[in-house]
Amino acid sequence: xxxxxxxxxxxxxxxxxRAIAFDRQGRIIAKAQKEFEQIYPHTGWVExxxxxxxxxxxxxxxxxxxxGIVSPDEVACVGxxxxxxxxxxxxxxxxxxxxxxxxxxxxxxADICEKLKKxxxxxxxxxxxxxIIDAYFSATKIKWILDNVENARKLAEEGNxxxxxxxxxxxxxxxxxxxxxxxxxxxxxxxxxxxxxxxxDEYLCKTLDIPMNILPKPVPSSMVYGEIAGNILGIxxxxxxxxxxAIGDQPAALFGQACFEAGQAKNTYGTxxxxxxxxGEKRVKSKNNLLTGVAWGIGDKVEYSIExxxxxxxxxxxxxxxxxxxxxTAARCDELAESVPNANGIYLVPAFTGLGAPYWDxxxxxxxxxxxxxxxxxxxxxxxxxxxxxxxxxxxxxxxxDSGIKFSELRVDxxxxxxxxxxxxxxDLIQTKVDRPVTVETTALGAAYMAGMATGxxxxxxxxxxxxxxxxxxxxxxxxxxxxxxxxxxKRAVERAKxxxxx
Numbered sequence: 421x422x423x424x425x426x427x428x429x430x431x432x433x434x435x436x437x438r439a440i441a442f443d444r445q446g447r448i449i450a451k452a453q454k455e456f457e458q459i460y461p462h463t464g465w466v467e468x469x470x471x472x473x474x475x476x477x478x479x480x481x482x483x484x485x486x487x488g489i490v491s492p493d494e495v496a497c498v499g500x501x502x503x504x505x506x507x508x509x510x511x512x513x514x515x516x517x518x519x520x521x522x523x524x525x526x527x528x529x530a531d532i533c534e535k536l537k538k539x540x541x542x543x544x545x546x547x548x549x550x551x552i553i554d555a556y557f558s559a560t561k562i563k564w565i566l567d568n569v570e571n572a573r574k575l576a577e578e579g580n581x582x583x584x585x586x587x588x589x590x591x592x593x594x595x596x597x598x599x600x601x602x603x604x605x606x607x608x609x610x611x612x613x614x615x616x617x618x619x620x621d622e623y624l625c626k627t628l629d630i631p632m633n634i635l636p637k638p639v640p641s642s643m644v645y646g647e648i649a650g651n652i653l654g655i656x657x658x659x660x661x662x663x664x665x666a667i668g669d670q671p672a673a674l675f676g677q678a679c680f681e682a683g684q685a686k687n688t689y690g691t692x693x694x695x696x697x698x699x700g701e702k703r704v705k706s707k708n709n710l711l712t713g714v715a716w717g718i719g720d721k722v723e724y725s726i727e728x729x730x731x732x733x734x735x736x737x738x739x740x741x742x743x744x745x746x747x748x749t750a751a752r753c754d755e756l757a758e759s760v761p762n763a764n765g766i767y768l769v770p771a772f773t774g775l776g777a778p779y780w781d782x783x784x785x786x787x788x789x790x791x792x793x794x795x796x797x798x799x800x801x802x803x804x805x806x807x808x809x810x811x812x813x814x815x816x817x818x819x820x821x822d823s824g825i826k827f828s829e830l831r832v833d834x835x836x837x838x839x840x841x842x843x844x845x846x847x848d849l850i851q852t853k854v855d856r857p858v859t860v861e862t863t864a865l866g867a868a869y870m871a872g873m874a875t876g877x878x879x880x881x882x883x884x885x886x887x888x889x890x891x892x893x894x895x896x897x898x899x900x901x902x903x904x905x906x907x908x909x910x911k912r913a914v915e916r917a918k919x920x921x922x923x
Contacts, residue, residue, distance in 0.1 A: 423494065424494060424495070424496035424877065425443060425444070425494045425496075426441045426442060426443055426449060426490055426494055426495055426496065427441070427442050427495070427496055427497055427498070427499060427868040427871055427872045427877055428440070428441050428442075428481065428484060428490070428495055428497075428498050428499075428868070429441075429442065429498070429499045429500070429501065429864035429865065429867045429868040429871070430477055430480075430481060430498060430499070430500045430501070430590065430867070431501050431502075431669075431861075431863055431864040431867065432473060432477055432500070432501070432502040432503060432586050432587070432590060433502075433503055433669065433690070433691070434503045434506075434523065434524070434525070434690075434691040434692075435455055435456070435458065435691060435738075436453050436454060436455040436456065436476070437453070437454055437456065437473065437476035437477040437479075437480050438451065438452065438453040438454075438480055438864065439451070439452050439453075439477070439480035439481040439483065439484045440484075440861055440864040440865075440868070441484055441489070441490045441495075442864075442865060442868045444877070444878070445887055446859060446865055446868075446869075446884070446887035446888070447859070448859065448861060449489060449490060450484050450487050450489040450490050451484075451861075452479075452480040452481075452483030452484050452487070453480060454476040454479050454480050454483075455476070456468065456469070456472045456473060456476045457469065457472060459520060462528070464526070464527040464528065464530075464773060465526050465527070465528050466522075466523040466525045466526040466773070467520035467521060467522060467523060467526065468506065468520060468521040468523055469520055469521070470508045470510070470517040470520065470521045470589060471516075471517065473521065473586065473589070473590075474589070474590065474593055477590060478652065478653075478654055478655060479654070481654075481655050481658075482654040482655055485655065485657060485658065492657035492658050492661075493657075495658060495661050496661075496872065496875055496877045497644075497661060497662045497663070497664045497665070497871045497872060497874070497875045497877065498594075498648065498658075498661055498662070498663050498664070498665075498871060499663075499664065499665030499666070499667075499867035499868050499869075499870050499871030499872070500587045500590055500591065500663065500665065500666045500667075500867055501587070501666075501667055501668065501669050501672040501863050501864060501866065501867035502585065502586035502587040502590070502606070502666075502668060502669060503523070503524060503586055503669060504524060504585060504586075504605075504606055504609040504668040504669060504670070505524035505556055505557050505558050505561075505585065505609045505610070506521050506522065506523050506524050506558075506585060506586050507521060507522045507558045507561035507562055507565070507583070507585065508521045508583070508584055508585070508586065508588075508589045509562065509565050509566075509569075509572070509576075509581055509582070509583050509584075509634070510581065510582055510584075510589070511575065511580060511581060511582075512580060512581065512582045512597070512600075513580060515593070515597060518565070518569050518572055518575070518581065519565050519569045519572075521586070522561040522564065522565065524556055525691075525692075525731055525773045526555065526561070526773075527555050527773055527774055527782055528555070528564060529555040529560035529561060529563070529564050530555045530782045530783070532555075532560040532563060532564065533553050533554060533555050533560055533782065536553050536560075536627075537553050539627075541553065541627065544623075544624075545611060545624070546705075547705075548614050548615070548616075548621050548624070549608070549610075549611050549612070549613055549614065549615060549621070549624075549713075550608065550615045550703065550705075550711055550712035550713045551608075551609075551611050551711050551713070552709060552711065552780055553611070554780055554782065555774075555782055556729075556731075556776070557609055557610060557611035558583075558585060558609065558610040558611060558612070559610055559611035559612050559624065559628055559630070560611070560628070562583055562610075562612075562628070562630050562634075563628045563629065563630060566629070566630065567629075573629075576631045576633075576634050577631055579633050581634050582600055582634055582636070583634040583635055583636070584600070584602060584636055585602060585606045585609070585610070585668075587602065587603065587606055587666045587667075587668075588600065588601065588602045588606070588636045591645055591646070591663055591666065593652075594646075594648050594649065594652065594663060595645070595646040595647065595648070595649055595663065596649030596651065596652075598646055598649075599645050599646040599663075600636045600637065601636050601637045601638070601639045601645055601666075602636040602637070602638055602639070602666075603638070603639060603640065603641040603666040603667055603668075603716075603717065604618060604638055604639070604640060604641060604714040604716070604717045604722065605641055605667050605668040605671040605672075605713065605714050605715060605716055605717075606666070606667070606668045607620075607636075607638045607714075608668075608713030608714045609668060609713065611624070612624050612625055612628075612630065612635070613638065615703065615712065615713050615714055615724070616703065618638060618714070618717075618722065619638065620632055620635055620638070639717075640716075640717035640718060640719065640722075641665065641666060641667040641671075641716040641717050641718065641870050642664070642665055642716070642717070642718045642719075642870040642871070642873050642874045643664060643874050644662045644663070644664045644874055644875065645662075645663050645664065645666065646662070646663055647659070647660050647661060647662055647663065648660065648661045648663065662871075662874075662875060663871070664870075664871040664872075664874035664875050665867050665868070665869070665870030665871030665872070665873075665874060666867070666870070667716055667866060667867055667870050669688070669690070669694075669863045670688060670694040670696055670727065670729075670863075671696065671714075671715040671716055671725060671866070672862075672863045672864075672865075672866030672867045672870070673686055673688045673694075673696070673833050673834070673862045673863045673866055674686050674696045674698060674715055674725060674866065675715070675716060675866035675869055675870065676833070676859075676861075676862030676863060676864070676865035676866030676867075676868075676869065677831040677833060677857065677862050677866075677888070678881075678884060678885045678887075678888045679696075679697075679698045679831065680698065680881050680885065681698065681700075682698055682699055682700035682702070683697065683698065683699075683823070683825045683827070684697070684698050684831070685697040685698070685819070685827050685830060685831065686830070686831040686832065686833065686862070687812055687815075687830055687831075687832050687833075687834075688832075688833050688834040688837075688862075688863065689733050689734060689808060689812075689832065689833070689834035689835065689836035689837045689839075689842070690733065690734055690834040690835060690836070690863075691732075691733065691734050691735045692729055692730055692731050692732060692733050692734075692735070692776070693729065693730040693732075693733035693808055693811050693812050693815070694727065694728075694729045694730075695727065695728045695729070695812060695815040695816060695819065696715070696725045696726070696727045697725060697726050697727075697819055697823060697825070697827075698715060698723060698724075698725055699712075699723075699724045699725060699726055699823070700723055700724070701721070701722065701723055701724070702724065703724045704724070704726045704822060704823060706726060706818075706822045707821070707822060708778050708818035708819075708821045708822050709777050709778040709779070709780055709818065710726050710727060710728045710777050710778065710815070710818055710819060710822055711726070711727045711728070711729075711777065712724060712725070712726050712727070713725065713727065716870065718870075718873065726819060726822060726823065727777075728776070728777035728778060728814075728815030728816075728818055728819060729776045729777055729815070730775075730776050730777070730808075730811035730812065730814075730815065731771075731772070731773045731774065731775070731776050732770040732771070732772050732773065732786075733770075733808045733811065733834075733836060734750075734808075734834070734835055734836040735770075735772070736768070736770040736772075736804050736807060736808065737750050737753050737804060737805075737836065738750075739770075739772070740753060740800070740801065740804055741753075746797045746800060746801065747797075747801065750836075752801075753801045753804060753805065753839075754801075754805070754839050754840070754841050754842070756797060756798040756801035756802070757798065757801045757802035757804075757805050757841050757842075758841050759798045760798045760799055760802055762799075762802065763799050763800075763802045763803040763806055764792070764794060764795050764796075764799040765790045765792065765795075766788055766789065766790040766791055766792075766795055766799055766800070766803050767788070767789050767790055767803060767806070767807070767810075767909055767910055767912075767913035768786070768787075768788045768800070768803040768804055768806075768807045768913075769784075769786055769787050769788075769789075769807065769913050769914055769916070769917040770786050770804075770807050770808075770811075771784040771785050771786045771787070771917045771920075772785070772786050775914070775917065775918070777814075777815055777818065778814060778815070778817075778818040779814075779914065779918065781917075781918050781919060783918075783919050783920060784917045784918050784919065784920060785917060785920040786917065787913070787916050787917045787920070788800075788803070789912075789913045789916050790909075790913070805839065805841060805842040805845060806845055806910075808836065808842060809842060809845045809846040809849050810849065810907070810910040812846060812849075812850075813846075813849045813850055813907060813910075814914075816830070816850050827852055828852070828853075829852065829853045829854070829855045829893075830846075830850065830852055830853070830854050830855065831855045831856075831857070832846075832854055832855065832856050832860075833856070833857065833860045833861075833862040833863070834860065834863075835860075837856055837860050838860065840892075840894075843856060843892075843894045844894050844897070846894070847894040847895060847896045847897075848896050848897060848898035848903055849898075849903055849906070849907060850896075851896045851900065851903060852896065853893050853894065853895050853896070854893065854894040855890060855893050856890070856891045856892050856893075856894070857888055857889060857890060857891055858889040858890070858891045859889070860891075869884050
């Protein structure tokens with residue numbers, strides 16, 4: 421029997437599916453990635469094809485085991501991390517989705533959210549779920565599918581449908597339809613989950629008319645859920661390998677950054693921007709429109725986090741490339757931004773799908789303010805990078821107010837964190853050092869750690885902590901007065917974006 425050398429993490433993101441193999445030191449041994457289509461049926465609507473999500477994830481996993489670098493019999497286990505809130509409902513007999521996945525960014529259920537607010541459910545939802553009523557979360561997406569897809573409600577009431585966020589969908593398929601579960605961190609993002617009692621809230625399900633028989637079983641983030649089935653085309657050699665970790669992408673990054681102590685925080689610069697702080701076994705109830713939920717469950721121990729998110733971060737760079745065609749690569753955005761000393765007085769508010777924390781304005785829309793004839797594409801590129809860092813600063817300010825904790829550092833990761841100029845701007849704005857690790861794939865790494873701890877591949881958190889290596893630390897260089905002036909301008913720009921789409 422071959423020595424188990426590797427853990428494979430399936431990192432199912434908003435724009436691509438990836439598979440990454442890690443060794444015991446947390447180093448990347450092999451990686452594969454495949455993008456998939458973004459579907460925009462109407463303004464503000466975002467969908468994915470669940471079958472394409474599955475196929476691209478399987479394709480990436482197959483690429484890893486066909487690479488010649490990782491032998492299937494050297495794989496100890498598989499962990500899964502995923503875009504959260506994205507909602508899939510499928511027929512449990514045929515295994516086919518009854519509708520496209522409704523993506524976390526989708527705003528189609530804003531009217532349902534308004535009705536819930538008018539019913540006075542805001543305080544109840546915040547107390548039980550740690551969330552704020554918003555189209556971001558899964559609950560109203562589930563309701564929309566059941567209300568708008570032909571025969572969906574009838575099939576659900578007859579017990580023929582299953583709901584899941586993306587990790588649930590992948591695990592169900594990878595185990596041949598045997599396992600229907602969700603981990604606590606993903607359940608925490610549905611707006612149906614009692615984060616103190618760790619169970620589905622019957623009152624909310626009844627209020628939203630969601631049959632509880634479609635919901636997966638909530639379980640810890642690190643445990644053996646099942647094994648890869650033997651009849652999955654392309655990965656037959658992995659039959660019997662345990663699936664032993666599942667965790668939402670942002671808490672996965674928090675764990676992958678080794679933020680194990682209460683008060684430690686990380687920010688992920690991905691499609692969106694996500695700031696999380698570990699609050700330990702204590703749930704912090706936010707007074708500043710941040711979210712609380714389960715970060716992870718390991719064994720019988722649950723730890724919580726407080727979180728703020730901005731919907732558009734790396735996606736703004738893609739917009740600059742794919743829609744405006746002002747750049748041809750993401751790296752070109754950095755080059756242009758570095759060619760000018762500032763953004764020449766302009767601010768870009770990327771509220772393409774509304775504003776997240778701490779504003780929570782579903783009707784905000786993007787804008788550029790401060791334009792003059794002297795503004796060129798380099799200034800716009802710099803404003804794009806600054807917009808990401810301003811949003812993160814908003815989140816950090818709110819988190820300070822809630823927790824009373826001043827961070828000594830901010831650990832960062834995600835695809836856009838490779839940008840040195842952006843991280844320097846970030847350090848200047850938050851007036852705190854920014855710490856980027858050697859391995860910025862911390863989301864996938866966190867899922868791998870969850871899986872590996874469940875199977876004994878890694879012994880404990882201390883062993884994981886020793887794996888973390890720093891690539892670079894960015895130290896604030898901007899005078900406080902200049903920082904305050906720029907941030908004040910950002911606040912004024914945000915006010916221009918608010919409520920734009922109210923009809």
